[in-house]
Amino acid sequence: MFRRTILSAVAASALSALALPLAAQDTLRIGVEGAYPPFSSKESDGTLIGFDIEIAKALCAEMKRDCELIEQEWDGMIPALKARKFDAIVASMSITEERRRQIDFSEKYYKTPARLVAPKDADFEGTPEGLAGKRIGVQRGATHQCYAEKMFPDAEIVLYGSQDEVFRDLALGRVDAQLSDSLIAQESFLSAEAGGDYAFLGGDHTDVECYGEGVGIAVRKGEDALRADLSKAITALRENGTYAEINDTYFPFDIYGGRPAGD
Amino acid sequence: METLLSYIPLDLALIAENFDRFLYGVWVTLNLTFLSLLLGGLLSIPMAIARASKHRVFNPLVQGYTYVFRGTPLLVQTYLIYYGVGQFEVIRTSFLWDPVLSSAWWCALIAFTLNTAAYTTELLRGAIADTPTGEVEAAIATGHSDRSRMRRIILPSAFRRAIPAYSNEVIFMLHGSVIASTITLQDILGVGRWLNGRYYLAYEGFITAAVLYFLIVLCITWAFRRFERRYLRHLTRRDTGIAPHAASLPTPERV
Numbered sequence: 001m002f003r004r005t006i007l008s009a010v011a012a013s014a015l016s017a018l019a020l021p022l023a024a025q026d027t028l029r030i031g032v033e034g035a036y037p038p039f040s041s042k043e044s045d046g047t048l049i050g051f052d053i054e055i056a057k058a059l060c061a062e063m064k065r066d067c068e069l070i071e072q073e074w075d076g077m078i079p080a081l082k083a084r085k086f087d088a089i090v091a092s093m094s095i096t097e098e099r100r101r102q103i104d105f106s107e108k109y110y111k112t113p114a115r116l117v118a119p120k121d122a123d124f125e126g127t128p129e130g131l132a133g134k135r136i137g138v139q140r141g142a143t144h145q146c147y148a149e150k151m152f153p154d155a156e157i158v159l160y161g162s163q164d165e166v167f168r169d170l171a172l173g174r175v176d177a178q179l180s181d182s183l184i185a186q187e188s189f190l191s192a193e194a195g196g197d198y199a200f201l202g203g204d205h206t207d208v209e210c211y212g213e214g215v216g217i218a219v220r221k222g223e224d225a226l227r228a229d230l231s232k233a234i235t236a237l238r239e240n241g242t243y244a245e246i247n248d249t250y251f252p253f254d255i256y257g258g259r260p261a262g263d
Numbered sequence: 264m265e266t267l268l269s270y271i272p273l274d275l276a277l278i279a280e281n282f283d284r285f286l287y288g289v290w291v292t293l294n295l296t297f298l299s300l301l302l303g304g305l306l307s308i309p310m311a312i313a314r315a316s317k318h319r320v321f322n323p324l325v326q327g328y329t330y331v332f333r334g335t336p337l338l339v340q341t342y343l344i345y346y347g348v349g350q351f352e353v354i355r356t357s358f359l360w361d362p363v364l365s366s367a368w369w370c371a372l373i374a375f376t377l378n379t380a381a382y383t384t385e386l387l388r389g390a391i392a393d394t395p396t397g398e399v400e401a402a403i404a405t406g407h408s409d410r411s412r413m414r415r416i417i418l419p420s421a422f423r424r425a426i427p428a429y430s431n432e433v434i435f436m437l438h439g440s441v442i443a444s445t446i447t448l449q450d451i452l453g454v455g456r457w458l459n460g461r462y463y464l465a466y467e468g469f470i471t472a473a474v475l476y477f478l479i480v481l482c483i484t485w486a487f488r489r490f491e492r493r494y495l496r497h498l499t500r501r502d503t504g505i506a507p508h509a510a511s512l513p514t515p516e517r518v
Contacts, residue, residue: 075456079465102463141460149461158447159457169447172349174365 108214126202332381
């Protein structure tokens with residue numbers, strides 16, 4: 001399957017080189033991240049896995065299009081989309097006003113709140129006053145950078161290239177707290193061995209300006225047909241049970257509109 | 264002017280608004296680059312002497328060190344110090360952790376210093392080995408001991424000869440210092456990446472960063488031209504007013 005995708009991609013780009021741009025359009029190139037478990041990560045052999053990855057593949061199947069997944073570091077995601085390195089981003093990207101100035105989004109495909117994580121024995125609160133002078137780790141270019149800078153102006157916001165690095169430095173004590181998607185924090189840090197001495201600090205953070213309306217699939221401005229196709233495909237996956245199937249292999253509850261159970 | 268600026272496809276207002284951040288980035292870049300150059304330079308002098316004098320014990324040690332640090336990328340060295348070292352409980356609980364190895368700035372300084380020291384050692388070793396034999400013989404003839412010969416004749420002469428090559432090392436180190444931004448430091452590139460991360464505008468952040476680096480390199484090359492003019496004056500060709508045939512005489516062979 002993978003080999004076929006590559007072959008058809010090669011064939012498509014060869015054809016486009018022969019001035020047949022329509023042929024190239026048949027392969028939909030999707031930008032993914034690969035360092036954001038459980039949404040996207042890489043197996044030791046380099047295979048991409050995760051919720052985003054499977055959703056991307058399911059969307060392609062639903063739209064009956066050949067797809068090629070292209071890995072891209074998070075903070076270069078939007079520039080790469082605009083530079084046509086790929087045509088859509090399926091990488092847990094929240095729909096926000098600031099991003100909408102640069103790109104367009106499909107309907108949301110999931111929505112989870114953000115929360116702070118700090119050591120269990122932290123002697124400060126998750127409020128702007130409590131975090132004054134503290135170091136908060138966030139992923140650069142994520143919605144959390146916007147929110148952290150707005151909400152905690154007296155804290156030192158420490159920026160990382162990937163969410164994995166944020167957790168690693170939190171575990172090493174280089175930052176006092178971190179702000180991220182609550183689900184990510186639960187699944188890939190708090191429930192892991194490294195996160196044993198850590199816990200959520202304070203409640204949910206939602207903010208339309210920074211966090212927007214949920215996580216959608218980004219496309220370049222003006223690509224309205226693709227955008228509509230993607231939105232339609234998301235609805236179809238919700239209805240035909242494929243979404244639930246993928247959801248259940250990763251999460252114990254439906255993340256589409258929801259929040260972690262028991263919180 | 265207003266209309267002219269509006270043709271530039273950059274959000275200049277955003278850059279102006281955040282220029283204080285960029286200036287702070289310039290400060291971080293400069294202090295990391297020049298502190299590591301200073302410390303690395305100081306470290307390299309004894310190491311270069313050990314290499315040039317083929318010291319039985321220190322020469323192979325220093326040679327091994329320069330092999331390792333010139334043989335691996337600076338990014339890998341920085342990651343090893345920042346991420347690698349923190350993995351060990353022993354280090355995290357030692358006195359080295361809290362003020363030093365837990366801080367990104369110190370990790371960058373250590374990596375950059377060790378890296379530039381390796382390059383400077385080899386550069387200086389070459390300059391020392393290149394000392395004209397005549398200078399050494401004259402020093403011996405005037406009764407200089409080994410130590411004072413090194414201090415008063417060989418090293419000053421080697422430093423002068425190393426200036427042009429060293430200007431490359433300074434510029435490479437400045438450009439290499441962008442690695443600081445990968446371990447959370449807000450150097451010039453770090454601020455550029457911050458802007459891109461915050462407003463999703465890649466050109467604004469990175470072009471500003473590029474211009475700032477370019478200006479710093481301009482200053483560095485200007486300073487080195489001044490140094491060369493001052494310290495290598497005796498090596499520059501001067502118009503002596505002597506008839507052309509004198510200049511075309513065969514150059515005396517180096518003794």
